[in-house]
Amino acid sequence: xxxxxxxxxxxxxxxxxxxxxxxxxxxxxxxxxxxxxxxxxxxxxxxxxxxxxxxxxxxxxxxxxxxxxxxxxxxxxxxxxxxxxxxxxxxxxxxxxxxxxxxxxxxxxxxxxxxxxxxxxxxxxxxxxxxxxxxxxxxxxxxxxxxxxxxxxxxxxxxxxxxxxxxxxxxxxxxxxxxxxxxxxxxxxxxxxxxxxxxxxxxxxxxxxxxx
Numbered sequence: 001x002x003x004x005x006x007x008x009x010x011x012x013x014x015x016x017x018x019x020x021x022x023x024x025x026x027x028x029x030x031x032x033x034x035x036x037x038x039x040x041x042x043x044x045x046x047x048x049x050x051x052x053x054x055x056x057x058x059x060x061x062x063x064x065x066x067x068x069x070x071x072x073x074x075x076x077x078x079x080x081x082x083x084x085x086x087x088x089x090x091x092x093x094x095x096x097x098x099x100x101x102x103x104x105x106x107x108x109x110x111x112x113x114x115x116x117x118x119x120x121x122x123x124x125x126x127x128x129x130x131x132x133x134x135x136x137x138x139x140x141x142x143x144x145x146x147x148x149x150x151x152x153x154x155x156x157x158x159x160x161x162x163x164x165x166x167x168x169x170x171x172x173x174x175x176x177x178x179x180x181x182x183x184x185x186x187x188x189x190x191x192x193x194x195x196x197x198x199x200x201x202x203x204x205x206x207x208x209x210x211x212x
Contacts, residue, residue, distance in 0.1 A: 002211070004028045007040070007058045007082035012167035013196075017081075020191050020200045025211075036061070040082075047084040047098060047136035048148050054082035059140040077142050081203065085135035085196060087169045089157060091121060091128055100169070114161055114172045121157055129156040133173060133182075135195040137203045147206050151198030155182075166190060 004026055006017050014030045021028055031038070040057045044050040059080040086100030096103035096117075104113050121129055132155065138148045154176070161171035163183025170183035175193075182190055191197040 002026050002207075003078050005034060005058065005062065005078050005080045006030055007054045007080060010167075013083075016187075016191060016194070016196055017200065019187060020197050021204060023204075026207075031058070042084065042098070044084075044098070047086065047134055048138070048150065050084035050098060051082050051136040051138035052140075052146060052148055054084070055080045055138040055140040055146065058082065079142065079207070080140045081137060083135055083137045083196065083199070085133065087131060087133055087173065089117065089121075089129075089131045091124055091130070092117075110168050110171075111161070114169060117157060117169075118159065118172060126156060129158075131155055131157050131173060133169075133195040135199040137196075137199040139203060139206065141210070147203070149199045149202035149206070151195040151200070151202065153182075153193055153195045153198070 002025060004021070006014065006028060008014060008017075008030055009032050011030075011032075014028075018028050036058070038058065038061055040054045042050040042053065044053050059078070062078055062080065084098065086097055088094045088097050096113075104116060133153050135151045136148060137151075138146060140146045155173050156176065158172050158174045158181060161183070162174075162181040163171050163185070165185060165187065166181075166183040170190075171181050173183075174181050182194065
């Protein structure tokens with residue numbers, strides 16, 4: 001069985017990742033599962049750079065002698081995946097973009113972040129509230145080679161939060177095709193169209209190709 005270490009402590013994100021990467025041949029672990037407290041500072045200028053930076057640093061750390069203690073799992077055989085994702089709002093010059101997680105401070109609740117973004121778009125008509133969710137997934141393989149995929153979903157920013165599913169900016173990101181927020185979708189619906197789902201499915205194709 002292949003071991004995938006996904007470089008996140010976010011439980012909501014891991015739930016999505018496991019649902020999308022369902023495969024009996026894969027064991028998908030989070031940093032929390034592996035008891036890794038390492039935090040990688042994101043200094044890249046794009047989602048792709050940040051994702052690869054995280055995956056590379058976590059992979060290097062795992063391959064250090066004694067850095068990882070998981071029964072039946074050799075650190076030198078682990079595939080490390082990392083993502084960087086965020087919300088781009090055209091009217092706000094692409095904000096919050098690669099700073100989505102840090103927008104208004106990491107300790108600020110997403111309810112406050114969402115309320116602030118809605119307030120900044122006060123009076124802006126629907127056709128000018130265009131936005132997109134972007135996700136880059138990077139993989140670092142045991143042989144030090146890497147791959148990066150990208151997924152995008154287009155939509156617009158609503159006038160209020162809606163929905164109880166999802167996390168982060170999902171309650172204010174609406175889809176044109178049904179005028180529903182991504183937080184209003186069932187998990188299987190969201191995973192079918194989400195930026196993370198699209199990037200992960202492309203990455204799964206790469207993993208399958210490497211496994212022959």
